[in-house]
Amino acid sequence: MTRVFLAVMDSVGIGGAPDAARFFNGTVPDTGANTVAHIAQACAAGRAEEGRSGPLHLPNLDSLGLGAAVRLASGDATPGLTATPAGTWGAAEEVSPGKDTPSGHWELAGVPVPWDWTYFPDTRPAFPEALTAEVCRLAGTDGILGNCHASGTAIINDLGEEHMLSGRPICYTSADSVFQIAAHEETFGLQRLLDLCRQLAPTLHGMKVGRVIARPFTGSSPADFARTTDRKDFAIAPPAPTLLDRAQGAGHPVHAIGKIGDIFSMSGIDDVVKGTDAKLMHHLSDAVDGAADGSLTFANFVEFDSLYGHRRDVSGYARALEWFDAGIGAILPRLRAGDMLILTADHGNDPTWTGTDHTRERVPVLVAGQGAGELGVIPFTGVAQLAADHLGLAWS
């Protein structure tokens, strides 16, 4: 028996999506967006010097094939990433009609999204009157704040104090199919926020809005408002059994690390651990040391996306990649003979791009533990196929 560790580096795209022109940041199409290549180019040009310095240094990811995957996917230059791959490497291409986290993860787990998501218009108000009324009814408030497209950190700074005074929840959305509610952990109450999101979720899911997301925060003014790790996503369920359901159904232990539990509505998952990416790296490390033969461990590292991609913070994103590379470097030697570790991503979020939303990109597929080889460009579902084959699951 062998084990599979599947880790999603959230938003670590590598450009080259052939349908990028159909996806937008504002009015600008995603054509040419390339998260890894543009970070590598910025680093090499000395434009990513905050808290780090010089060319992008990813010796472990690059030796697994990251630079080669970027060049295969996009043809873009990858200064600093020039290794000859020692892993099995390639790029994956998405077919689902959304560049969001659930679409990407479900398709990586073998299930493309068969429906069109509902997106809220970039207008004020962004939400239908009946939905706003339902939020007020469930929250027991006389109104909501926001009601627009926004960056989550910016809207807390803009409306956090008014929220604390009025008690009205801050409701916002983005280019993703999401309904997000930011509320103060103490003045509004964390449990009250979670209950509100849970109660609202069936209505939003019925509208084919992918997620209701609770965004608790703390602090007393824009100087110290900060979001907490108690964020919770209430996601619509996958449309068909995924790799996780199939693995669990065939008796394989399935462990989730990070947002995976929320993204899959806990379907096909035995247990989940959450926390900051630093904690999640420890959990992944512990899983490599202790997970049972035949197990599937599925991890998501979200901070590339949430802390740096959406914030268009190139230095921060480069630091996160370099930190992740070091963490994976410490784990690789501890894989057991026969283990398969797959590193991939769910969409792009090019921090050099216009806007603050995800970018439609191909993603890397880097496989450790299985020798050197080239996969070429495979569908996202090819990642599920790799894992299923390794676990001996029937897969068609």
Ligand SMILES: O=P(O)(O)O[C@H]1O[C@H](CO)[C@@H](O)[C@H]1O
């Ligand atoms: O700006 P913040 O609140 O981080 O929101 C981002 O996080 C959401 C969920 O990942 C995305 O849809 C994007 O809107």
Ligand SMILES: [Mn+2]
């Ligand atoms: Mn994502």
Ligand SMILES: [Mn+2]
């Ligand atoms: Mn995101």
